[in-house]
Amino acid sequence: MTEHIEREGRRPSNQGPRAAARNRAALVAAARDIFAEHGLEAPLSAIARRAGVGQGVLYRHFPDRAALVAAVLEENVRHVEQAAEADDATLPRLLGVLTWLLVESAAFIGLLHSDRAGSRSDIRARSSALSDRVQYSLRTHLPPGHPLSAEDLELAVAMVSAAVVGPTRQDRQRRALAAWRLLGVEVGPVRPFDG
Known part of the structure; x- marks a missing residue:
């Protein structure tokens, strides 16, 4: 497993709840767009990509x-x-x-x-x-x-x-x-x- 390292050589700080709220909002916005383009059966992976998060983050917020x-x-x-x-x-x-x-x-x-x-x-x-x-x-x-x-x-x-x-x-x-x-x-x- 590789770790994400910032340019300065250190790990980015954990944004905690702020990132969680931001990620959830990004996922909902991405889902609205993807569902509008491809319908309700669109791949969830496409929604995660559009939101700029991994699928694990998607499933953490939305189990299904x-x-x-x-x-x-x-x-x-x-x-x-x-x-x-x-x-x-x-x-x-x-x-x-x-x-x-x-x-x-x-x-x-x-x-x-x-x-x-x-x-x-x-x-x-x-x-x-x-x-x-x-x-x-x-x-x-x-x-x-x-x-x-x-x-x-x-x-x-x-x-x-x-x-x-x-x-x-x-x-x-x-x-x-x-x-x-x-x-x-x-x-x-x-x-x-x-x-």
């Missing part, structure tokens, strides 16, 4: 694929919930955040179609609860007289998420916005919630 998918989904749901809790939250702004997540994360699309998660019951069970949280956040901002009822809103989100296909983020965003337009729903700027 389901745990990693759950972490990506949880982060996505938190974006929607934080946007819903903002003082200036409106349905169009929430739909803009939601659309950004759909464009950026294939795992998030899988969440919204949790009933079709196939044989991955571990992912399907977790996805159902997270999907309910997204729907709750959206319904709380559905204004009276909106063209969509609460039940229709859930169906509209599923329909739009099914339209989010294409080789580039621009293609996926264009298709998502076209789908919302066809449904007659106003969507705010497509961007992450930035607090």
